[in-house]
Structure formats: C-alpha cells, structure tokens
Amino acid sequence: MNWQILVSTAFSAILMASCGIGKIGPVSVSSPDGGLTATVTTEGGENGRTLSYSILFNGYPVISNSSLGIALEDNERICEKMKITGVVTSSASETYQMAYGKSLDMTNKYQEAIITLENSKGRAMDVIIRAFDDGIAFRYRLPKMTNDPEMTISGECTSFSFNGDHPFWGLELESYTTSYETDYTISTISQIPDTSHVALPLLVKAADAVWVAITEANLTDYAGMYLRNSPLGKTRLDADLSPLPDGSGRKAVVKTPFATPWRVIMVADDPGRFIESNIVLNLNAPCTIDDSWIEPGRTAWDWWSGQIVDGFEGSMDNRTMKKFIDFAGDYGLEYMLVDAEWYGPHTDADADITTSIPDIDVPELVSYGQERGVGILLWLNWRNVDRQMDEAFPLYEKWGVKGVKVDYMNRDDQEMVNFYRRVVEKAAEHHLLVDFHGAYKPTGIRRTYPNLITREGVMGLEYLKWSNRTTPEHNCILPFTRMLAGPMDYTPGGFNNVTREEFKPRMKNPMTLGTRCHQIALYVIFESPLQMLADSPVNYRGEPGMDFLEQTPATWDETHVYHAQVGDYVTIARRQDDEWFIGSITDWTPRDLELPLGFLGNGDYEAVFYTDAPDADSKPKHLVRREILVRSEDTLKWHMAPGGGMAVRIYPAPDNSTFERYRGN
Numbered sequence: 001m002n003w004q005i006l007v008s009t010a011f012s013a014i015l016m017a018s019c020g021i022g023k024i025g026p027v028s029v030s031s032p033d034g035g036l037t038a039t040v041t042t043e044g045g046e047n048g049r050t051l052s053y054s055i056l057f058n059g060y061p062v063i064s065n066s067s068l069g070i071a072l073e074d075n076e077r078i079c080e081k082m083k084i085t086g087v088v089t090s091s092a093s094e095t096y097q098m099a100y101g102k103s104l105d106m107t108n109k110y111q112e113a114i115i116t117l118e119n120s121k122g123r124a125m126d127v128i129i130r131a132f133d134d135g136i137a138f139r140y141r142l143p144k145m146t147n148d149p150e151m152t153i154s155g156e157c158t159s160f161s162f163n164g165d166h167p168f169w170g171l172e173l174e175s176y177t178t179s180y181e182t183d184y185t186i187s188t189i190s191q192i193p194d195t196s197h198v199a200l201p202l203l204v205k206a207a208d209a210v211w212v213a214i215t216e217a218n219l220t221d222y223a224g225m226y227l228r229n230s231p232l233g234k235t236r237l238d239a240d241l242s243p244l245p246d247g248s249g250r251k252a253v254v255k256t257p258f259a260t261p262w263r264v265i266m267v268a269d270d271p272g273r274f275i276e277s278n279i280v281l282n283l284n285a286p287c288t289i290d291d292s293w294i295e296p297g298r299t300a301w302d303w304w305s306g307q308i309v310d311g312f313e314g315s316m317d318n319r320t321m322k323k324f325i326d327f328a329g330d331y332g333l334e335y336m337l338v339d340a341e342w343y344g345p346h347t348d349a350d351a352d353i354t355t356s357i358p359d360i361d362v363p364e365l366v367s368y369g370q371e372r373g374v375g376i377l378l379w380l381n382w383r384n385v386d387r388q389m390d391e392a393f394p395l396y397e398k399w400g401v402k403g404v405k406v407d408y409m410n411r412d413d414q415e416m417v418n419f420y421r422r423v424v425e426k427a428a429e430h431h432l433l434v435d436f437h438g439a440y441k442p443t444g445i446r447r448t449y450p451n452l453i454t455r456e457g458v459m460g461l462e463y464l465k466w467s468n469r470t471t472p473e474h475n476c477i478l479p480f481t482r483m484l485a486g487p488m489d490y491t492p493g494g495f496n497n498v499t500r501e502e503f504k505p506r507m508k509n510p511m512t513l514g515t516r517c518h519q520i521a522l523y524v525i526f527e528s529p530l531q532m533l534a535d536s537p538v539n540y541r542g543e544p545g546m547d548f549l550e551q552t553p554a555t556w557d558e559t560h561v562y563h564a565q566v567g568d569y570v571t572i573a574r575r576q577d578d579e580w581f582i583g584s585i586t587d588w589t590p591r592d593l594e595l596p597l598g599f600l601g602n603g604d605y606e607a608v609f610y611t612d613a614p615d616a617d618s619k620p621k622h623l624v625r626r627e628i629l630v631r632s633e634d635t636l637k638w639h640m641a642p643g644g645g646m647a648v649r650i651y652p653a654p655d656n657s658t659f660e661r662y663r664g665n
Contacts, residue, residue, distance in 0.1 A: 024084040029113040031131040032091070036267055038129055038136045040068065040115055042082045051082045051117065051157070053129075055136050057267045060210050061163050066236070068127060069157035070140050070260070073250070078117075078125045078140075079157035085124075086116035096286065099450045100296040100529040100555035101278070102574070108282040109133070114141075128259070134277045135266035137217065141259040153223075153252040158239035158263060160214060160227070165190045165235050166206050169481055169566060171199035173226070176242040179410045179438045180457040183469060184477045186567065190234040197226040197240060200441055201484045203271065203566065213266040213274050215485050217283035219443040220421065222261055223251045224412030239263070242413045252414045261443065271480045272561030275572065280444040280485060289428045291450045295402075296529035296555040297334025299377060300324045304462060304491060305536035306508030316341050317359035322368055327537035329372030331550050336369060337377040337405060337532070338362075346407075349383035353392045366400040375402035377433070382409045386419060393430040403433025403453070403530075412440035424449040435489055435530055442486030454530045458482045460490035461534055465510045468503055472514040472643035473567055473587040475522065480566045483527055491534040492522035495543055497620035500588075500643075509536065514585075514643030515620040517612045520545045521645035523552045524583025525572050530554065544623050548610055548647050552581055562595055569640070571595060584638070584646040590617070591640045597650075600632040604653040607662070609636075609646075616641040628662040629653060637664055 026041035037056045055063040069079020094108040110130040118124050126141040142151065165188045172185045172192065180199055185192075192198060201215035214237075216225050223241040230236040241251040262283045266274050302324050307314035314320035321338055328336045340346035342360045343353050356362055366376050378401055385392070385406050396404065406423060409416055420436065427434045428451045436455035446452045458478065463470045482488055494512030497519065503511050512519060523531060531554045533540065540546050556574040563571035563584065569591050571584040580600070584593060597605075607630045613622035620643070630636070630650065638646045653659065 024087060027084065027087050027113055027115050029089065029111050029129055029131045031133045032109050032111060033133045035133065036131055036136055038131055038138070040113075040127055040129060042084055042117070051079045053138070055265060055267070057210055060207060062206055062210060062212055062267055063265060064161050064163055066159045066161040067157045068138070070125065070142070070153060071155040071157060073152040073154055076121075076123070077157060078119055078123055081120040082117045084115055085118050088114040098287070098447065099291045099294040100453070101281075102276070102527055102556050102559040103278065104557040106278045106281060108278075130283075132279055132282070134268060134273060135264055135279045137262040137264045137279070137283055139260050139262045142254070142256045144257040149256050151254055151256060151258070152250050153241070153254060154249070155241055155251055156239040159230060159236055160265070161233060161236040162189060162204065162206060163235070164206070166204050168205075169203040169477055171481070172196040173199050176226070176413065177411050180440060180482070181459040181463070183459065183474065184481060189237065192229045192237075194229050197228065198237070199226060201481055202227060203481050209269040211268050211271045211274070213484050215264045215266070215280065215441070217262040217264050217280045217444045218285070219261045219412075219417055220445070221252070221254065221414065221418055223414050224417065224440050225261070225263070242411070244413050244415060245411070266484065270564055271566055272564030272570075274484050275479055275561045275564070276559055277484070280442070281447045284444040284447040286447065287450055288448050289451065293431050294433065294450050294453070295334060296453065298531045298533060298549070298554055299335035299337050300328040300333055300537070301337045301339065301491065301532050301534055303339035304465070304510065304534040305539070308509050308536035308538055310538045315359075316357070318361055318365060321360070321365055323537060325365065325369050325372060325374050327540070328374040331540070331546070333374065333533065335375045335377050335402060335530070337379065338365065339379040339405070340407075342378065346381060349381065351381070351384055353380055353384045353388050354395050362401065363399050370400065377401070377403045377405060377435070379405045379407060382406050382419070382438070385423060389423065389426050393426050393432060396432060397430035401432065403435065405435040405437055407437040409436070410438045421445070424452045427451055433530065437489065441482065444486060446486065454487040454489045454528045456489045458488045458490055460488075461492055461494055461512065464494065464505060464512055465507050466505050468505065468513065470513065471588070472518060472585065475518070475525070475585055476570055476587050477567045479525060479570050479572070480564070487528045488526060489528055489530065489532065490522070490526050491532040492519060492526060493533045493535050493549065494519055495535050495539040495545070495621070499618060499620060509539075515612050515616045515623070515641055515645060516545050517610055517616070517623050517640070517647060518585050518643055518645035520548045520610060521583035521585050521647045523549060524574055524581045524647065525570060525585055528554065544621070544625060545610060548608070548649065551649055560599065563593060569593070573599065578652055580650040582646070582648045582650070584640065586640040586642075586644055588642045590642050590644065592637070593640070594635050594637040596635045597630055598632050600630070600650065602632065604657065605630050605650050606653040606657055606659050607648050607650045609648045611638045611646050612641040612644040616644060627659045629657060629659040630662045634662055635664060
C-alpha cells in the first residue's frame with residue numbers, strides 16, 4: 001500500500017547581491033537539532049577553486065575547505081570565480097511509510113538552503129544543501145539553457161577534505177566495470193592507492209565520537225560516483241565519476257534543467273546510528289506506483305547449493321525446482337527463485353528469455369507454487385532483458401511470475417544507470433519485483449519504485465563456493481559500509497558450518513565459515529526485504545536453528561543497534577508488530593555480551609534464545625536453544641564462539657506460559 005503522510009512547514013528568505021545590496025557572504029545551514037552545520041562560501045578556496053564548503057559536528061571540523069562544483073566539456077569549471085547571487089532557506093518535516101523497510105514510520109526532517117551562484121562567464125548554478133540530524137546532503141542544479149539545452153559533464157569539482165589521516169573502511173576497486181564484490185580495506189585515508197576507485201559507502205572514523213560515512217542518493221540519469229586519492233592533499237578525497245562506455249571520457253550528457261544526485265555525508269557519534277538512518281531514502285522522490293501488490297518475504301534458491309535435493313541428483317528441470325517449491329511451502333517461504341539457465345546458457349546475450357528449455361515449464365511451476373503459497377522468481381541476464389523486456393515482462397505477468405533477478409551488469413555509468421530505471425519502471429507496469437545482481441550500490445530509488453526490492457553489490461555467501469573470503473570479520477564490516485546504502489542480497493543461511501581448519505571451497509553443497517548461530521543471526525543483522533535461504537532443503541529440514549528462520553520476517557517496524565564495533569561485533573534488534581528479533585555476530589574473536597531489555601513493554605515475554613554451544617568453537621553446527629521467560633528489567637547475556645553469533649525471538653507471553661524464568665545465565 002502506498003502510504004504517504006505529509007506534515008511540513010517552510011519559511012524562506014531571498015537575498016540578492018544586486019541593486020546595491022552588496023555581496024552575500026558565507027551561507028550556513030544547520031540540522032534541526034543544531035548538532036550539524038554546513039557552510040558554503042566563495043571566499044578563499046584552493047588553487048582557484050573558490051566555491052567550497054565545510055561541515056561541523058558539535059563544533060568538530062568533520063569536513064574542511066572542500067571544493068564544490070561541476071566540470072563541463074572544454075575544461076569549463078562551474079566552481080571558479082563564483083559569486084552568490086541569491087539564497088532561499090526553508091525547512092521541512094515529513095513522515096511517510098513504505099511497503100517494507102527497516103522502520104514503519106520514516107521521518108524526513110531537515111533545514112535547506114538553495115544557493116544561487118554565477119561565475120565570471122555568466123554561467124549559473126544552484127547548490128542545494130540539506131542538513132538532517134544524521135547527515136548533510138548537497139546536489140547541483142543547472143538551470144534550463146535556452147540556446148543549447150544539452151550539456152556534457154566531464155567531472156565534478158566535489159571533494160571531501162578531512163583534518164587528519166583518519167582510519168577508513170572502504171571498497172578499493174580497480175576499475176569502473178565491477179560488481180562491487182571484494183574485500184574491504186582497513187587503512188588510513190592517505191594510504192589509498194592512486195589507482196584505486198573507492199566505492200561508496202565509505203566509512204571514516206574522524207575522532208573517538210565522530211564517525212563519517214560518504215555515499216550518494218537518487219542516482220538518476222547520471223554517472224555513479226567513486227572517490228579517488230587527491231593530488232591536492234593526502235587527507236582529501238576527490239569525486240570520480242564513472243565514464244560513458246564509448247571511450248570519449250565523458251561522464252554524462254544531460255538536458256537542462258538538471259539536478260545531480262545528492263552527495264551524502266552521514267555523521268554520528270556512533271556508527272550504529274548509520275544503520276538506523278533513512279537519509280538515503282529521504283533524498284529520493286516519493287512512491288510513484290501502486291505498491292499494494294508488493295510483498296516482501298523469503299525465498300528458496302536452487303543455485304548456491306548446486307541444486308542439491310533429497311532423493312535424486314538435481315538439475316535445471318521442473319522435477320528439481322518442485323523440490324525447492326515443496327521446501328518453501330513447508331516452511332512458509334513466500335518465494336522460490338529459479339536461477340540461471342532456465343532459458344539457455346547464462347552468458348548467451350542472444351538467448352530468448354520468453355522461451356524456456358525443454359526441461360523447464362514456467363507456467364507449470366507457477367501453478368505448482370500457487371497451490372503451496374509460493375511465488376516464482378526468474379533469473380535473467382541483463383543483455384537479454386535490455387533487448388526483450390517489453391515482450392518478456394508482460395509475458396511473465398501473464399504466466400503469474402512474481403519477480404525477476406537481473407544479473408551481470410557490473411557497471412554504473414549513465415547508460416547503465418538509465419537501464420536500471422527502465423527495468424524497474426517496466427517491471428512495475430507488470431507487477432514484477434526486481435532484484436539486481438552484478439550491481440552497483442543502492443541509492444534509495446526504491447522509495448520511488450518499491451518493486452526494486454533488493455540488490456547484490458556485495459561480496460556475499462556465494463564466494464565460499466570458490467574461496468574463503470566471506471569471513472565472520474567481513475560480515476561484521478558490512479552493516480557499517482555497504483548496508484548503509486540500502487538492502488543487500490547477501491544470500492545468507494549456509495547450514496554446512498565448519499571451522500577454519502575444516503573449510504574447503506566447493507561448488508556443490510558448499511561449506512560456511514563460522515557457527516550456525518552466526519548464520520541465523522544474519523537474518524536480523526542484514527537488511528533485505530527479499531531474504532534468501534541459500535542452502536539446500538536437505539541441509540535445512542529438521543536442523544537446529546531452522547525454526548528461527550521460519551519465524552523471522554523480511555521487513556520491520558523498528559530497528560535499533562546496541563553493539564557497534566566495526567569489523568569486530570554488532571548487535572541489532574528489530575521489531576515487527578509485537579515481536580522482537582535480535583541478532584548478534586562476532587569476528588574470529590570470542591565475545592561475552594549483554595543487552596538490557598528495557599525496550600520491552602510491561603509484563604512477561606517468551607523468548608526463544610539461540611546461542612553457540614559450549615563446543616561450537618570445534619563443532620560450529622552446535623547451538624543451544626532455550627525457551628525462557630523475560631521482562632523489561634532483565635539483561636540478556638550470551639557468549640559467542642570464534643565466528644559465532646546469537647539470535648533470539650521475543651514476544652508477549654500467554655498467561656499459561658511454561659517457559660522457564662530467565663536467571664541471566
């Protein structure tokens with residue numbers, strides 16, 4: 001359902017640097033709570049770049065003297081010799097709801113300044129800056145050009161200058177053509193190689209109680225942004241746009257009037273606040289479609305396990321897919337994803353996505369799934385989608401297919417960004433969910449098109465089929481980096497849990513690093529409104545921890561982060577209706593943690609509590625499941641083995657509860 005509840009107030013003041021009024025000085029805008037202040041000035045600057053900005057957080061200089069502006073063809077830079085010709089200030093407060101998310105009610109409250117500028121050649125540009133309690137965002141707006149409405153963007157003058165060589169967690173990529181699937185670098189800003197394209201979001205620890213995350217929002221008809229080590233300073237990062245694939249070096253060709261994506265600087269005293277934030281969504285347009293048909297949920301999947309099923313050797317055929325559908329129906333999963341090669345070789349750009357191979361009959365699978373309450377999702381190569389979506393998507397709707405997984409894009413130049421938008425728009429016309437794999441990071445357009453339910457853009461569990469790279473430490477970094485941009489289809493849930501010494505990569509029936517409790521906790525830790533159960537039905541049926549996955553939803557009314565040590569451990573509590581789900585994971589270091597339950601209401605609550613077994617360090621599949629009675633004055637305590645985790649489901653206790661009273665051990 002498309003919920004939009006709008007309550008807003010605004011005020012404005014217009015100042016003109018003409019008619020003898022005089023020059024307008026630096027312009028500042030502060031967050032509603034006063035903790036964040038951004039200042040834009042044309043005075044001073046660096047190396048002729050006179051347009052710059054700074055950000056203070058509780059008086060601390062988060063970003064200092066950093067350049068703003070756009071570079072056009074023929075080396076024209078709308079950032080030098082600028083003067084402010086007008087300022088319009090306003091405030092807004094909005095509450096809205098989506099079909100799914102990390103919270104039911106999303107608050108969009110900010111102070112805004114629209115700063116009109118002009119350079120010595122008479123070229124005009126607006127800088128729009130918004131100050132939220134959890135971050136600063138700005139974008140550039142180019143007015144309509146009457147003589148030549150088309151403009152070619154060759155880059156941006158945007159930079160991010162820090163006041164020290166701070167620690168950072170970032171994804172260092174070798175090129176612009178990438179799936180965002182690699183390990184995170186933990187280093188300092190000055191150590192970023194000159195050749196690296198640092199993907200967003202980037203996390204920086206600027207001080208003990210000052211954390212900064214940089215990303216972008218509302219990427220529309222433009223090039224994706226990366227960060228590069230700047231030649232103008234060891235602690236400065238410059239914006240770097242993905243070029244068009246024609247080899248011209250152009251970044252984007254736009255028609256004026258035009259507004260760039262938002263450049264987002266999230267700031268908080270604790271990195272856990274970033275996980276709770278909805279700032280990226282807030283910077284996108286409201287929902288434009290009827291979203292009443294959109295259903296978040298969990299899905300079975302044939303690919304990760306190598307199509308392992310019980311009773312016979314599985315393959316890409318209806319017989320095997322029905323086994324996965326049976327599993328999904330038995331455990332209340334909403335979907336089954338039929339992955340690559342249902343219509344032919346997965347790399348064949350000329351394959352026909354409207355015709356299946358002889359062993360697959362999609363309408364029959366849809367009918368079989370409908371009898372068991374399971375919707376069917378279909379994998380697609382993007383090149384085939386680009387060629388056939390106008391024909392294929394109406395056909396899928398006729399068949400009764402619920403959604404598509406589009407794969408292998410591995411780019412975020414302007415052409416590819418526009419392809420994403422065309423896919424979600426066409427899919428929405430035909431009531432299809434969209435899951436992008438081989439994808440760039442989210443930028444929040446799921447607020448506008450909520451049928452874009454999740455995407456990859458992350459090194460997920462699939463890497464354990466051929467490497468040992470998806471480690472518990474990696475999982476403890478992701479909530480504070482990639483997940484800040486939006487939902488991620490990591491595909492968790494591997495139940496063949498082994499120690500580091502036992503682990504061997506293999507394509508069929510793969511193993512996972514860390515404990516069983518670590519894997520089930522990921523369903524609370526990682527946000528995805530289409531949450532996959534990656535493993536084989538054989539590995540799930542009757543196994544300890546599977547009952548937790550049966551009960552855990554894929555969308556939430558409330559999210560709170562209670563432990564937030566980047567790369568070390570994290571604890572997240574999420575609520576749906578009157579039930580709380582809590583997940584906690586650690587890296588390879590064992591931990592003892594505790595959590596006061598003061599967020600519960602009055603009265604007794606039943607809690608189904610899953611912790612690593614005493615021998616989980618050597619037998620990672622082992623867990624302890626306890627049924628306990630808790631109250632808001634209790635403090636939950638648990639031990640996590642190396643690579644371990646904890647999960648708990650808490651709900652109001654019936655009067656006749658037989659659960660044991662929790663004693664804190």
